[in-house]
Amino acid sequence: MSQIARAQAYPTRPVRIVVGFPAGGATDITARLMAQWLSDRLGQQFVIENRPGAAGTIAAEAVVKAAPDGYTLLQIGTPNAINATLYTNLSFNFVRDIAPVGSITRVAYVVVVHPSVPAKTIPEFIAYAKASPGRINMASAGNGTPQHVVGELFKMMAGVDMVHVPYRGGAPATTDLLGGQVQVIFSPLPESIEHIRAGKLRPLAVTTATRLEVLPDIPTVGDFLPGYEASGWQGIGAPRNTPAEIIDKLNKEIGVGLADPKIKARIAELGGTVLAGSPADFGKRVSEDVEKWAKVIKFAHLKSD
Numbered sequence: 001m002s003q004i005a006r007a008q009a010y011p012t013r014p015v016r017i018v019v020g021f022p023a024g025g026a027t028d029i030t031a032r033l034m035a036q037w038l039s040d041r042l043g044q045q046f047v048i049e050n051r052p053g054a055a056g057t058i059a060a061e062a063v064v065k066a067a068p069d070g071y072t073l074l075q076i077g078t079p080n081a082i083n084a085t086l087y088t089n090l091s092f093n094f095v096r097d098i099a100p101v102g103s104i105t106r107v108a109y110v111v112v113v114h115p116s117v118p119a120k121t122i123p124e125f126i127a128y129a130k131a132s133p134g135r136i137n138m139a140s141a142g143n144g145t146p147q148h149v150v151g152e153l154f155k156m157m158a159g160v161d162m163v164h165v166p167y168r169g170g171a172p173a174t175t176d177l178l179g180g181q182v183q184v185i186f187s188p189l190p191e192s193i194e195h196i197r198a199g200k201l202r203p204l205a206v207t208t209a210t211r212l213e214v215l216p217d218i219p220t221v222g223d224f225l226p227g228y229e230a231s232g233w234q235g236i237g238a239p240r241n242t243p244a245e246i247i248d249k250l251n252k253e254i255g256v257g258l259a260d261p262k263i264k265a266r267i268a269e270l271g272g273t274v275l276a277g278s279p280a281d282f283g284k285r286v287s288e289d290v291e292k293w294a295k296v297i298k299f300a301h302l303k304s305d
Helices: 003-009 026-042 054-064 078-086 122-131 146-158 170-178 189-197 244-258 261-269 279-299
Strands: 015-019 046-050 072-077 098-113 137-140 163-166 184-188 202-206 231-239 272-274
Touching (some): 015 026, 015 054, 026 098, 026 231, 026 244, 054 072, 054 078, 054 098, 054 231, 072 098, 078 146, 078 231, 078 279, 098 122, 098 189, 098 279, 122 202, 137 146, 137 170, 146 163, 146 184, 146 279, 170 189, 184 189, 189 202, 244 279
Parallel strands (some): 137 184
Antiparallel strands (some): 072 231, 098 202, 098 231, 098 272
């Protein structure tokens, strides 16, 4: 049976999407949203399998070793691009061994401070940080997480010294920011938007290249630090050597899903924006992010726990 005939018939049995994080988090919710869509469209169940641990590397390793037949996929995101450099003993090369299938969402981060911080803008915050080196605590969801490296990129470009305080996840970090135990988080928008709306946290800027529809009055960090840009992304990957016909079929269906108003609305509710494109577009984004975060990780001398 030729590859093309196989791809036309695909899928003929259930497909696993492996998620490297626990159920209920943003990565898992996005994966389930797309799995449901693909199940409905392609007539076979797309089943989520959560394999948390080591910031997604356990799941990635499992998929790298899986048969490249389109029946084992990986929900991938910014942590995978960070891990490529952060973990020095990986048994695989993420860019080489995971084939990009399709991007799904882009997630913005927002620089939020506790109201006690006497800064209302990024220039004021930089001045405050320079006047009090080592006295500002910058919380994150853990060592080497996107919040951490997005903050380290800011420290590198602004030339400021802040103390990194890693937590076991974004929720406890945000709780301590609300309580004033830490002063700043480079927070994924979904984790802080309600606190911003309630006036409990003060947003200084967003990390994306352009302003966000949901926070139209908040400037970008790049308005004050030219060239600064950081955003998270999610998508689907497959083991290397998965037939191109299968990847193209999945990419096309993901693209149709991302144009659906219900899926668009759900992604917006999660604080993301739709990020569609070809497998090649997605591959380019992944490679560029691996390179970008490698520079930050080396500059900040970050090591995996």
